[in-house]
Amino acid sequence: MKKTSRSEAEVFVDLAALTRAPGYVHAIAQICYRDNLVTYANEMKASDLERLFSRQRLIRTEITTILGLLVRVPIEFSQPAASVLQGYVDRTDRLMEELHEAVGFPIWEAMIDVGKAGQRDVDIWRGEALREPIFYGGESAYSFQYRELVSEKYSADNPWLVEIKGFSVIQAQTIARTMCALLDEKVTQAFNAMKKSGVSPLSWLSAFEQSPDEIALRSGLPIEQVRAFLDAFTLRGNNTQFQSLGDFNALNATPLLAAGGDRVLLFQHYSIYESLYESPFYWMMADKAYQATAAQHRGAFTEAFAARRLASVFGIERVHSNVHLAQSKGTTIGEIDVLVAFGDRLIIVQAKSKRLTLEARRGNDGQLLKDFAAAIQDSYDQARLCAQAILAGDCRLLDAKGAELLPPLSPTEILIFNVVADHYPALAFQTRQFLKYQTSDKVRAPFVMDVFLLDTLTEMLNTPLRLLSYAKLRVENIERLSMSHEHTALGFHLKRNLWIESEVDVIQLEDDIAVDLDLAMTVRRDNVSGARTPEGILTRLADTLFEHLLFQIEKQPDPATMELGFLLLTLGEDTCQTIHHGLEFITRRTRTDGRTHDFTIAGDYGGITFHCNPVPSKDAMTKLGAYCECRKYAQRAQRWFGVSLDAKANLQFGVVLESNWQQSDEMDLTTADMRQPMPAAKFAEQVRGSPRVKIGRNDPCPCGSGTKFKKCCLGKPATAWAP
Template sequence: MRLGPHKTSKTEAEVFAEIFALCSSPGYAHAIAYICHRDNFVAFDSEMKADDMQRLFASDRLIRTEITTLIGLLVQNAVDLSLPSPETMQAYVDRTLQLMEELHAAIGMPMFENMTASRSGQSDEAASQRGAFLREPIFYGGESAYGFQYRDFSPEKYGKDNDWLRRKMGFDIQAATAVVRAIGERQNINVMEAHKAMPPDAPASWTILPGFYLASEELALASGVPIEEVRAVLDAFTLKGRNTTFTDATAFNSISATPLIPLPDGRVLLFQYYSIVEALYESPFYWMGADDTYKAKAFKHRGEFTESFTARRLAKVFGGANVRSNIDVFHGKNKAGEIDVLVTFGDRVIVVQAKSKRLTLEARKGNDGQIEADFQKAIADSYEQGLLCARRILDGDCALRDSAGAEVKLVWAPKEVFILNVVADHYPALSFQAGQFLKPEVSDGIRPPFIMDVFLLDAMTEMLETPLRLLSYINQRVLQADRLHLAHELVALSFHLKQNLWLSPENSLVMLGDDISSDLDLAMTVRRDGVPGKRTPDGILTKFAGTAFERLITQIEKKSDPAAVELGFLLLSIGEETCRHIDEAIHQITRRAKVDGKLHDFTVGIGETGEGICLHCNPKSSDEAADRLAAHCHLRKYTQKAHKWIGLCLNTDESIRMGVVLDFEWEQSDEMDSQTATMQQRKGGAVPQKPFVKWTRDKTGRNESCPCGSGLKYKKCHLGNAP
């Protein structure tokens, strides 16, 4: 979200009128082309890097909705393609940036005034729910979808509507997608050629505008789609009329639905490639909605897409056997609720409610009642349904049945239920609105809801490819919901990939800038568009590659029993320093046990709540090792007054042998006080993620092999200088 000035002396209508006058200037199209080239294209050498994307987050950059506003006003007159002088061009650009800042200030005035009043203790609690307040985050909030997601998801979204598309539009969705893909490829080539064509010694002739022209013949060649279908696709997305309904920044802008601008020579002009892929994903639904004989089927297909896409992406991570669609919840003989997608992993359950509702035009314009009504239909209703199902599942007094009526039995009694509410379209300022309008119920067994669109779900399941990592992120994200301020959820995901989504208790509110998402943006672009670069951001997925800690996580990820899930959650929520302590501990205790055949262990406590882990490497019999581990964990848990303690016994090859989870409230006991009197006490006040560490090992005899593994006797190696 780009922050603008807090005050302006002009009204929004006055600023909008000045922008319209500027856009009507001779040759202004060249200024828009320059701005699009400057603010939407990323230049790189042999390999794209996250730093190359930083220009996309510059404070003086215009975001897509602002540029679309300029284009929407440009086309209200016949587009003048005459080339202005360099001085006039620079004046156009400077004036554009000034006016767009003034527009932002005018639209954002209610929000900024409320923030000022809040600091002085005079804010109106209801102000944050007024439409005037919400127009700013809705208009200036970041994009939640990548262009390639719009492009690549469209065939699945409209695949069932191909008969209608062929009959009414003259093409199917696969052909349209191929043409749109070719548009992106050709625009990149054309822009580079236009750049190279500028004479170095003749700046008066410089313009990038020809790079945005497109011809049907070149697109037919690039896409392999017959020329007749190419022309039909272009016609469907070509602007008709003068966009006269676009009278303020949040009014309907035809250029969003039909971003191609017709030129006199038969070619079309496209300023922003993102606009055509978004239109490909969204506009066909409105075409079908205008057909009274088909719109009911179109609505049905749209809902089916949301559910099937969600189930397929989650099955990629959790496996098909653990993901079920269309589950009915029965309480006795009565149907108590419906679950669109049900996911199980150990004793954790995910209840997904998928909706295809979106923010309407009236809501975008700031209509108070419409904003709340849209949110109620898209999010609140589905959350209430998910919450009802979650309660029944936790109570254990319900039966789950699939669409065929067969009972779905849960292997483990559920400990926690996560509620995901998924929408099919970009929903501006979704996280912000959820914070304003949704009052979730939170208990020990029901986590706060995670509100998202299909684009975030896609990115999450792409980057967090195992059940443990994905579920751990969901858990951390919903627990931090009230403390994070961000424009869109991709920022939080990128932050997590870089350094784990952990926030110090000292920080009551954390603001994450949009530029944090550059690492995720790069990784997704590399994976989906084939751009050369890093497929995985440096961070939690790379720092411990090849280490004992990473091997431990990998083993846990292959299990789904409650103890493994509990340990995995804890290990994936701790800081880097603690992870390195555990990594070194695994090396040490397994090496020493291999040398002397005795028990060696390591204890690490985490956080002010006293959660902790005991790692044992014990070559003794399984029963003896299990008893020793359980006893040690009970004593350590009591010493730290913790509500949870986890023990893990490893073999000497670092493989997991057994585990124990102690999860119950601490109670004082005279007997336990006596047993733990000599145990090391943790010094109070440690900051979470800063571990206390305790090593123990059986005493090594003077003539025994040294635990360091040198092969020498202890007395000739480390006796007196113990490692």
């Protein structure tokens, strides 16, 4: 970040003057074509989306800013000459870059001052400094999530919308979808015409124009409902109150612009979908007679949505809403919005519908903290209180009707999910800076998110172990990950597991890390051809016995096997492949000779013994436990797992041993003749019957950490035993 010669206000004035130039609206159309169009052939690939992360393009908030300045006066539609038009575009790019530098310089200056003074513990992320990540941070929601969630968010408000606005929520959703499809079609036609002729059009503006008649024809809806929708979302009058980035920009609420006659301009998919999701609530709150009902429906939506999405992963029988914690004599300690009970693990979900206010976006430090407290801190404190009460064991869990919901619980681990209903700018960043929380051996740090991330999490990590494991990894690194939004952390995890070297203090994750996740979600939700799952942890072990074992663990989530499942999900890909081949090896031998066979792997985490037994029995469990006890002692490990499977690799039972190692003369004698460990590489070579490729010191570590072998697993204990 370089020092700016001009203030933010000075740059803003110049930008406003530029948008008043004759025919400037054509420059906005050209910028939207340049910066928002994604072209692909046959199947969309991650590389097709990478241009959206270019620092040279204008992001949505920047485009909305110049649109907001454009409509402070009546739009002038005259067509400028090509050279003049290009001059507008170039000048816009330079001014927007200068504006970004001016907005971001306060934090850069504060960092320099702190460094010079040697004050390492000074908190510089306050007030003015946070305006940059709030305005320029990545979007926390996909446009199609706004589109899809709107029908659920306002389903209870449908009668009000029909009576007051003249259209239903489903009709609004259909019209918005139709307008975006028309926009895609028109831009594509203009693009193909340009490719065919080899000549750029004088203007791209016509591609962004639409009429009520064509929307009604394409959507199949009555023209009256279409006109009512366009009236609700089209800016009327001017936008003169928009005098700085911190002011209210009416384009966020009414993104359609009048283009003469009954035609309108729609420049961005995202804007109409976001406004469709957010604006109706403000309409309802302006109706004093309906305010309380609208607020109640909004809160109920967040809770219901969280419960529905978590039930899609854990099963409806394990997800409970509106759980009251009651002590004797009818005293209520607290209420949990959504409670998930999976084995001996709990997720406590507290949902809030608070937003970041306009004053906070302006950089008011006190308002920033006040908004965060209302949206996140209070929610966390409430969840923490409930977690402590459950662990204390002096309360009953009751449903909304007062019926006892679950037997007394003694959970091994409690995760806290704090969920907000709307986009909260720079939420991940603010959480890292502002949230005050406590952890214990059973209550983890909170996982703060919006409904959009919860939707994405439950879509991509749609099994209990996968979701719980990621949540545990994420909160373990709450202080070590710096990013603009949570999708980057999830994208990183899907590629290579959220593993961070212990000596690393902080990792900065750039937005483009999530490009494969963006593609997968687009394919799943927008019916685009392409990869539904990012290449990584969900694909490289697909259809292996390792994955089959995880599935079996999830089917019977007892504490011992669940702990094993979490461990398995932290292992490197090379070790996971060794487990797959080892399971193939011992199950094949058991099917052949009908006898028991086993193998063991070990590392810094302790060890796991995999035992294949034709028929489970108490005697087999006793023998496996005794064998694991010996292996644990011989390796001086704190933790050891034993897993028994049948000849088809179906889980029979598991044992877990966890205690500090202590020398024992008796155990020394018992383990004196135990076979020496076989290196994992040799074991893998033996069971697969093929040679291993030698790993050089400077080669990438096979565990998948992304660092060199010599700086990662070289010299670390990682061994395996065969019978």
